[in-house]
Amino acid sequence: MEVSRVCELVEKERNEMVKTLCDLIRIKAIGPDNGGEGELDRAVYIQEKIESWGFEVERYDARDDRAKGGVRPNLVVRLDGTEANDRRVWIVTHMDVVPEGDLSLWDSPPFEPVVKDGKVYGRGSEDNTQPLVSSMFALKVLKTLEVDYPLxxxxxxxxxxxSRYGIQHLLNLEIFRKGDLFIVPDAGTPQGDCIEVAEKSILWLKFVVEGVQAHASMTHVAVNAAREAMKFLLELDEVLHSRFSAENNLFIPPTSTFEPTRREKNVDNINTIPGKDVSYFDCRILPEYSLDSVVGVVEEVISAFNDKSRARVGYEVVQREESPPTSPDSEVVRLLKKTIRVVSGVDAKPVGFGGNTCASFFRKAGYEAAVWSTVDGTAHQPNEYAVIDYMVKDAKVFACLPFV
Ligand SMILES: [Zn+2]
Structure with missing residues (x-):
């Protein structure tokens, strides 16, 4: 089968793809944690469409009484040829979208798609509906070609x-096989030239410094928690940067980052010395380092500080996410790289991002996962849009996976 012939067949689906993208934007799929009713209506639409192409669709509902129908649905479709093969290639996209945010920042209603200048505007258009539609139509074309391939x-x-009711639910049900490969088109660049193979680990820390509150003139009885916190935070900042200074050129920026971010309000008036200070660090750590080793150093700094200060510093882990990288030489990266080159002539390079996608759950479970798509990066913004050419081109890449 000629790659050019496959691309031609995908190209013929262009109008259908735009229509499907628009239909899906109209079906609000906001999760209950964000105040919505969930993904059921979208799942039903996708299932019916794919079944009309002659596929059987499996549904794996996770129970969630807060959502419409009491469920968070997950769909799986298999092309012929998946049973005979040990290892399968998965394309995983998500149905849920984030809320619209500040409505006044939108030029058009967020859940009413607007097609303009080769783009489709609407909440969820890029994240993640554009790649979702690409994967649907790649599958459709492969079916019409009667291709046997483990997709x-x-x-x-x-x-x-x-992801508790999504990827994690599917992982718990053990529907994936050892050795399966995962493509997660949920981040990318406008050139489609970056394959994300690693994510920095995330560690959010909260620090509470306890001192003694007093009148601002009574410094002999006070222990100023604000001053002690500033000293402590600067010291911690320096120690973390020097102890975890490795560079990894897969990532932009190439180092781990340790950023003091939020500080909670302390006293209301200027003439009181604060007795308590609460502040936070957002740390994004290269996969070279374990989060335990970072937490260990944080504890060392705290205990040394407490020995010399009259204040008491304590900490709490607010969030931690850690996932091992997928090798840049892994099968899924090689397959994707080769297909991208054949279809679009682009030489995609493996990179790391500081964010977090569902690929991290696969990596944690021991699978190879690559994140790739062609997007302008408007996810979660007002006036989010999908580029129609990107959607069609990425569908061509997915449809050509069996032929390179
Ligand atoms: Zn997403």
Whole structure:
């Protein structure tokens, strides 16, 4: 089969793809954690469409009484040829979208798609509906060609609010086989030239410094928690940067990052010395380092500080996410790289991102996962849009996976 012939067949689906994208934007799929009713209506639409092409669709509902129908649905579709093969290639996209945010920042209603200048505007258009539609139509074309290839699609719920009812549910049900490969088109660049193979680990820390509150003139009885916190935070900042200074050029920026971010309000008036200070660090750590080693150093700094200060510093882990990288030489990366080159002539390079996608759950479970798509990066913004050419081109890449 000629790659050019496959691309021609995908090209013929262009109008259908735009229509499907618009239909899906109209079906609001916001998770209950974000105040919505969930993904059921979207799942039903996707299931009916794919079944009309002659596929059987499996549904794996996770129970969630807060959502419409009491469920968070997850769909799986398999192309012929998946049973005979040990290892399968999965394309995994998510059905849920984030809320519209501040409505006044939108030029058009967020859930009413607007097609303009080769783009489709609407909440969820890029994240993640554009790649979702690409994967659907790649599968459709492969079916019409009667191709036997171990390709499976999964459409999951709850990506935006923790994945407990989505990817994690499917992993718990053990529907994936050892050795399966995963393509997660949920981040990318406008050139489609970056394959994300690693994500920095995330560690959010909260620090509470306890001192003694007093009148601002009574410094002899006070222990100023604000001053002690500033000293402590600067010291911690320096120690973390020097102890975890490795560079990894897969990532932009190439180092781990340790950023003091939020500080809670302390006293209301200027003439009181604060007795308590609460502040936070957002740390994004290269996969070279374990989060335990970072937490260990944080504890060392705290205990040394407490020895010399009259204040008491304590900490709490607010969030931690850690996932091993997928090798840049892994099969899924090689397959994707080769197909991208054949279809679009682009030489895609493996990179790392500081964010977090559902690929991290696969990596944690021991699978190879690559994140790739062609997007302008308007996810979660007002006036989010999908580029129609990107959607069609990425569908061509997915449809050509069996032929390179
Ligand atoms: Zn997404």
């Amino acid at each position: 499976c699609l999964a459409f999951v719920s709850d990506e935006e609010t923790g």
